[in-house]
Amino acid sequence: MKYYAASRLSVFDVKWAKQYYVNESFYTYHYNPYYQLIMVSEGPVYLQVENEKFILEAGETFLLNPWERHMGWRKPEGASAFFWVQFSPDPPFKELDTSTKPISEYEILHAEKNELRTTTTSDADQLLIPRRFKPSQRFKILNHFEDLDKEMKHPVGYFRFRLTQHLCKILEIISTDLLEQNFQTITLPGSYHIYRQLLSFFHDFYQTDLTKEVIEKKMNRSYEHVSQVFKKHSGMNIVHYIHQLRIQRAKHLLVESSLSIQEIAREIGIEDPFYFSKIFKQLEGMPPSKYRENNSRQR
Structure with a gap:
């Protein structure tokens, strides 16, 4: 079984969507430059992909790669139909290697670094998309899929935006269903909830005097x-992150305001402007005055 990983930050562009009733044209090879997700509404559907043959029952989904040859290989005895949607994800899906590592061992949930307000890391949760699946x-x-078909037949206003919403919901349902069927637990650990509470508190009060006693209370x-919980999920200690938050705000004030260095230091909760300059240089590689000068020239 093949599996694909899609970043939570992916941009999806729906190209076409339709309900297809199997007829004679299905028995010649088809190609398209996009990913294509199909779901059988009336089955079975006898689908050949390259040299591999599948019998898809009603309710099954199947993901085709761009330019993958596909056709029907046998005529059904009764009615046979499926919905399909062609789309392009940016970045493209990443195929996971399950030959040496079981799918249940992949770390796909809760990319903690995304919680940090001071980072622009691309670390992100991944949606796990199976090649073939029968969701509950x-x-x-x-x-x-019916809504996708309706939007395509009767395009009005921001219909492309609504197409993307429907596709994303389909992928989310499939991914969640797969997790519930194949992974022992998809719930967040207790320490992660503590971590989230800490971040929320720091984001609201980083400019105040956050002593050990204040945090404990x-x-x-x-x-x-x-401290151990924060280090586990963020990869840094509390003091360093509070410094990052303060300097993040200071950088904005240096460029967007005419406040003095001393006033900015007080604004972010540091009374000593020399200590502020020291921390700023440690994190940014230059003193705040130089940062203001460099960025003022760029405006």
């Missing part, structure tokens, strides 16, 4: 414990 929530997916836990 197939009727919900069929409803979205807010979290109702020892500072040592919350």
Whole structure:
């Protein structure tokens, strides 16, 4: 079984969508330059992809790669139909190697670094998309495919935006269904909830005096414990992250305001302007005055 990973940050562009009733034209090879997701509404559908033959039952989904040859290889005895949607994801899907590593061992959820406000890392949760799948929530997916078909037949206003919404919901339902069927747990660990509470608190009050006592009182836990939790999920210590938040705000004020260095230091919760300059240079590689000068010239 093939599996594909799609970044949570992917941009999806729906090209075409339709419900197709199997007829004589299905028995010649088809190609298209986009990914194509099909879902069988009436089955079976006898699908050949390159040299591999499949019998898809009603409710099954199948993902075709760009330019992958496909056709029908046998005529069904009764009615046979499927919905299809062609789309392009940016970045493209990444095929996962399951020959040496079982799919259940892939780390695909909860990319913690995305929680940090000071980072622009591309680290992101991944949606796991199976090549072939029979989701338990197939009727919900069929409803979205019907909506895709309607939007394509009667394009009005921001119909392309709505097409993308329906596709994303289909992929989310399939991915969640796959997780629930194949992974032992998809819930967040208790420490992650503590981590999220810490981040929310720091984001709101980083400009105040966040002593150990203040943090302990807010979290109702020892500072040592919350420090370990924060380091586990963020990869840095609490003091360093608070410094990052303060300097992030200082950079904005240096460029967008006429406040003095001393006033900016106080604004972000640092009374000593010399200490502020020291921290700023450690994180940005230059003193705040130089940063202001460089960025003022670019405006």
